[in-house]
Amino acid sequence: MDDYLVGVLSNIGIISFVALSAYLLLLTGEISFGQQAFFAIGAYAAGIATALWGWPLSAALGWGAATAGAAAILVGIPTLRLHGLYFAIATLAFAEMVRLLFELFRYQLTIDGELVGPNGSDGFRGIRYIFENDVSSLQFLVLIYLLLIIALVAFMLLERSRLGVTFRMIGEDATLAELNGVAVARIKVLAAGLAGALAGIGGGLYAHLTTYVEPRIFDVMLGVHSLAYGLIGGLGTALGPLLGVVIDIGLLESVRVFAGYRMIIFGGLVAVLLIVRPRGLLDERAVHYLSRVWRR
Amino acid sequence: MLRLLFAGLIAAVCLAEAAAAQSMRAKADVECKPAGELLHYDCVIKLMNARTSEPLAGVTLMVGADMPSMPMMHNVRPVKAAPGADSGIYQARLVLEMHGDWAVQLNLSGPVRDRVVANIRFDPDRATPVVPSRARPGHKH
Amino acid sequence: MIDFVQNTIDGVMIGSSYALLALGFTLIFGVMRRLNLSYGPSIMIGAYLGTLVYVQLSAGPLVVVAVTVIGAVLAGVYVERLCFAPMAAGAGIASMVSSFAIWMQLEQAAILVLPQHTYPFPPLATVAPLELGPFLLRVDHLIMLAAALALSAAVYLLLYRSRFGLALRAIIENPTAAHLVGINVKAAVMLAFALASAVGGIAGYLVLAADQQVTPMFGMWATFKGLIAMMIGGLGSIPGAIVGGLVLGVVEAHSQWHFGPQVRDLVAYLLLFACLVLRPGGLLGRAPPMREPAFGRRGA
Numbered sequence: 001m002d003d004y005l006v007g008v009l010s011n012i013g014i015i016s017f018v019a020l021s022a023y024l025l026l027l028t029g030e031i032s033f034g035q036q037a038f039f040a041i042g043a044y045a046a047g048i049a050t051a052l053w054g055w056p057l058s059a060a061l062g063w064g065a066a067t068a069g070a071a072a073i074l075v076g077i078p079t080l081r082l083h084g085l086y087f088a089i090a091t092l093a094f095a096e097m098v099r100l101l102f103e104l105f106r107y108q109l110t111i112d113g114e115l116v117g118p119n120g121s122d123g124f125r126g127i128r129y130i131f132e133n134d135v136s137s138l139q140f141l142v143l144i145y146l147l148l149i150i151a152l153v154a155f156m157l158l159e160r161s162r163l164g165v166t167f168r169m170i171g172e173d174a175t176l177a178e179l180n181g182v183a184v185a186r187i188k189v190l191a192a193g194l195a196g197a198l199a200g201i202g203g204g205l206y207a208h209l210t211t212y213v214e215p216r217i218f219d220v221m222l223g224v225h226s227l228a229y230g231l232i233g234g235l236g237t238a239l240g241p242l243l244g245v246v247i248d249i250g251l252l253e254s255v256r257v258f259a260g261y262r263m264i265i266f267g268g269l270v271a272v273l274l275i276v277r278p279r280g281l282l283d284e285r286a287v288h289y290l291s292r293v294w295r296r
Numbered sequence: 297m298l299r300l301l302f303a304g305l306i307a308a309v310c311l312a313e314a315a316a317a318q319s320m321r322a323k324a325d326v327e328c329k330p331a332g333e334l335l336h337y338d339c340v341i342k343l344m345n346a347r348t349s350e351p352l353a354g355v356t357l358m359v360g361a362d363m364p365s366m367p368m369m370h371n372v373r374p375v376k377a378a379p380g381a382d383s384g385i386y387q388a389r390l391v392l393e394m395h396g397d398w399a400v401q402l403n404l405s406g407p408v409r410d411r412v413v414a415n416i417r418f419d420p421d422r423a424t425p426v427v428p429s430r431a432r433p434g435h436k437h
Numbered sequence: 438m439i440d441f442v443q444n445t446i447d448g449v450m451i452g453s454s455y456a457l458l459a460l461g462f463t464l465i466f467g468v469m470r471r472l473n474l475s476y477g478p479s480i481m482i483g484a485y486l487g488t489l490v491y492v493q494l495s496a497g498p499l500v501v502v503a504v505t506v507i508g509a510v511l512a513g514v515y516v517e518r519l520c521f522a523p524m525a526a527g528a529g530i531a532s533m534v535s536s537f538a539i540w541m542q543l544e545q546a547a548i549l550v551l552p553q554h555t556y557p558f559p560p561l562a563t564v565a566p567l568e569l570g571p572f573l574l575r576v577d578h579l580i581m582l583a584a585a586l587a588l589s590a591a592v593y594l595l596l597y598r599s600r601f602g603l604a605l606r607a608i609i610e611n612p613t614a615a616h617l618v619g620i621n622v623k624a625a626v627m628l629a630f631a632l633a634s635a636v637g638g639i640a641g642y643l644v645l646a647a648d649q650q651v652t653p654m655f656g657m658w659a660t661f662k663g664l665i666a667m668m669i670g671g672l673g674s675i676p677g678a679i680v681g682g683l684v685l686g687v688v689e690a691h692s693q694w695h696f697g698p699q700v701r702d703l704v705a706y707l708l709l710f711a712c713l714v715l716r717p718g719g720l721l722g723r724a725p726p727m728r729e730p731a732f733g734r735r736g737a
Contacts, residue, residue: 011368093710212413267542
């Protein structure tokens with residue numbers, strides 16, 4: 001498999017995690033511009049675990065997901081009272097704070113005679129796990145997609161489960177859900193934690209794929225994009241955000257004609273879709289229709 | 297079904313952790329110049345052993361790039377660098393999608409596997425290395 | 438002590454530009470109850486047009502101001518038509534997200550036309566800073582402060598002494614009633630947008646002229662500063678915008694002096710976050726309703 005294709009597919013896989021993260025929050029009716037913060041936390045935590053503490057990759061990824069999830073819960077609690085645009089701006093503020101904190105964060109250890117570790121704005125170089133352990137880019141790609149498939153299966157199970165229905169209930173009308181006995185606050189915090197952990201896994205994978213992360217990577221662009229993927233691809237199913245990612249990276253990227261105009265097209269697409277089809281391409285109606293056709 | 301998936305995951309992760317320790321690290325000096333056409337740049341790369349600074353010859357070098365401020369959203373086709381005049385010198389032509397700050401990825405395969413990342417700002421008329429801490433975008437004051 | 442006062446002075450100067458940015462934001466929010474996250478980028482479009490005439494045609498500062506304002510207004514109206522007008526009454530969130538997406542569009546359009554990292558802007562004043570005892574006052578900052586005060590007064594007069602202002606205030610109070618009384622709400626809203634963009638254009642010009650350059654990052658910067666200042670002072674409140682801007686400016690100036698630029702920005706966002714969590718209405722605004730309708734509801 002040629003390097004370019006492996007690269008593009010790896011990127012699609014990793015961004016899907018952040019897209020799914022934003023999607024999970026969208027299910028509960030909240031817009032978050034800040035999932036990139038948990039992506040960042042996952043990336044740094046996992047990178048530190050392998051590069052500085054010598055942990056194996058699986059433990060590092062778990063650690064990244066756990067710290068990101070914990071941070072998400074910590075932020076989810078004070079913002080419970082906020083809704084709509086106030087919540088969105090709060091997530092934005094939080095994500096920027098995290099990014100700025102990483103610009104100030106220095107934690108370096110001397111390994112093999114060299115200083116390794118996050119060094120503020122200069123970033124975190126040398127996350128060389130895949131080189132030190134002879135993981136080929138193809139093997140890493142398989143890992144990314146294995147984890148992604150697990151996440152998707154989990155989402156499919158969620159959609160059919162009581163919890164999934166509860167999420168959508170809260171998204172539809174939280175007051176009504178509360179009146180129906182749903183513990184809205186607790187479920188929302190749970191959703192926030194899960195979303196954070198998802199983004200954290202993506203971050204850990206990203207750090208090991210590129211071997212180098214810096215705070216600039218985790219800025220608002222990433223957050224808006226991950227949100228937009230769900231809005232474009234559709235909120236009816238977890239495959240919606242993936243569709244959004246594929247449309248953006250796959251099509252717009254690979255077709256050279258669009259090269260310089262990508263964001264113009266992408267931004268315009270989001271704006272137009274929000275007018276004509278606010279729940280995205282694969283919205284609940286489309287999913288319902290498709291599943292009926294499938295069963296015939 | 298789920299069990300199969302979990303088994304597969306564990307297998308993949310174990311593969312990933314198969315030990316074949318490599319402690320050779322590389323470092324690089326990258327210099328790029330605009331090459332006539334818009335968004336085309338000719339880059340001269342000097343690869344060295346990070347510790348001993350001796351030039352690394354005979355390495356297969358693929359050069360890619362990603363934008364730090366928009367991660368994973370550009371997919372610059374990696375180009376194979378051609379060996380240059382001296383040992384350890386390689387040349388590649390990069391075709392970018394936008395001007396601005398890019399993280400140029402030097403992927404070494406062949407006898408040595410490694411990746412070195414160089415931060416470079418590509419303007420229409422020149423390309424200058426940037427140290428991220430001194431090139432903070434965002435707030436101007 | 439001297440440092441403290443000097444920082445406060447600097448903070449007030451910069452804060453006045455933040456106040457202007459917040460003023461535009463708050464006008465849109467007050468009238469439409471929606472947040473326009475493309476505010477900064479539309480000002481940047483104006484600024485890029487301004488620098489274009491400055492560089493290509495060697496235009497004088499007044500022409501650059503005019504072009505900047507006109508450009509900002511055109512971009513603002515574009516955003517209004519695409520992101521705000523077509524959305525149904527309750528879909529404020531969708532407008533906000535849409536405007537954020539258009540931010541990407543505007544930014545890329547600007548970079549396509551002018552790809553360099555920085556472009557020059559005519560300076561506000563080229564004389565040496567004034568000295569008032571031990572304190573230094575930059576003349577261009579003074580001009581900025583004076584212009585901000587004048588502009589705020591002008592907007593205030595427009596809102597409280599003109600028919601258009603009366604119509605806007607009616608819409609802010611109760612859009613349905615305003616419609617019933619015969620006010621053309623859609624047209625008034627679009628004009629309010631244009632007004633906000635014009636104010637933003639002037640604010641942008643002042644900031645960029647004081648800095649003598651414009652970079653592609655300006656759009657996001659302006660949006661964030663205006664947003665933070667507005668949220669601190671209170672959404673939908675004009676005195677709030679001014680207060681918020683000045684508070685932000687002073688807090689930033691002190692943070693930067695003691696801890697550097699990253700902490701300065703960190704403190705600004707922390708202030709925003711704290712305001713949202715503790716007092717979402719801001720210092721002078723009104724508290725938000727408990728549940729806003731979700732966007733893009735099924736069947737809606």
